[in-house]
Amino acid sequence: MQFLEQIPLASYTTFGIGGPARWFAEAQTEDDLIEAIGFARERDIPLFILGGGSNLLVSDTGFPGLVIRIALKGIDQNASQFSVAAGEDWDKFVSFAVDQNYGGIECLAGIPGSVGGTPVQNVGAYGQEVAQTVHSVRVLDLQTMRFLELSAAECGFAYRRSIFNNSQRGRYIVTRVTYEFKKDAVAVVSYADLKRYFQDKSAVPTLSEVSSAVRQIRQQKGMYIVPGDPDCRSAGSFFKNPVISRTHFAQIAANFDGFQVPNYPAENDQVKLPAAWLLDQAGFHKGFALGRAGISSKHTLALINRGGACAADIAALRDAIVAKVVEKFAIQLEPEPVWVE
């Protein structure tokens, strides 16, 4: 296994931003992982696990320890169960399952990144999230240096959350994910965009039609990575949709007398608001620019690198948005991408 020094991280991220990793190694097997961790522990340096780099904002000073890029490959299929190595490309795997007419992740087509990244924030889109199909997750426990299989229940999935990015952050490295799908399932068409897409079609759309519709819709929003499209130099949605109390929501709604404030029911009788709506109301519209950082011209929620931006440029825009939304709505927006430094 090779341990490289001072490797710029920008090209490993979809933002195209980030300083160097002091040390950098690619793990192609579980044994590589053990070796890499030994290397970091001997030197007493921090570890960072890199998947597809699609949910990261790497600081301009880079990372002072060892970045391990997860490059484990392989798909084992047993009837409707697919055990997939963490380094496999997620969108290619979606096609692999959909091409065999297995349903469960057709709406998650077009999300960039690795398979190992999907349970971390319980990726979701267009009416599905991986929590619905994850059977178990194989991990290396850094506390005991043992490999173990966590059941879906043990992963603690919730909206954009799991134990991996929450209570047990930094403890586990995902090496495989096992998904359980349904053969010949009826495709999920629950989101308004998808319903609109198929409104003139009389027959029920197939899984493959739904996944390609999702990719097309995502592309129109700059949420499907197309080389050369500047709106794609992002980490997808930059802010989570905030969840607030009913009382807080009533206060906001009262200020919008006569206008409908978009909202959805959330856990524990709370209310979820679309972060994109809050940004718009706070004056941050599609195409907004602040120096080399900006907002996608196709999607209000995607902060982008307009060309040559550094992490500080994106952070300045993030801070300006957060401050304005606090001032206007008393809501503290939470960024979705992981800040690496």
Ligand SMILES: Cc1cc2nc3c(=O)[nH]c(=O)nc-3n(C[C@H](O)[C@H](O)[C@H](O)COP(=O)(O)OP(=O)(O)OC[C@H]3O[C@@H](n4cnc5c(N)ncnc54)[C@H](O)[C@@H]3O)c2cc1C
């Ligand atoms: C254009 C665009 C559209 C997007 N659309 C969506 C969307 O619709 N829905 C959605 O949920 N997300 C979306 N995202 C965000 C992102 O694609 C997902 O969160 C993705 O799953 C991240 O995976 P990754 O491999 O790129 O992880 P990375 O960005 O490399 O890492 C993200 C976090 O996961 C950790 N991690 C990664 N791999 C492992 C592993 N094997 N073991 C332990 N920890 C690991 C990292 O340490 C880091 O903390 C979008 C991003 C972009 C750029």
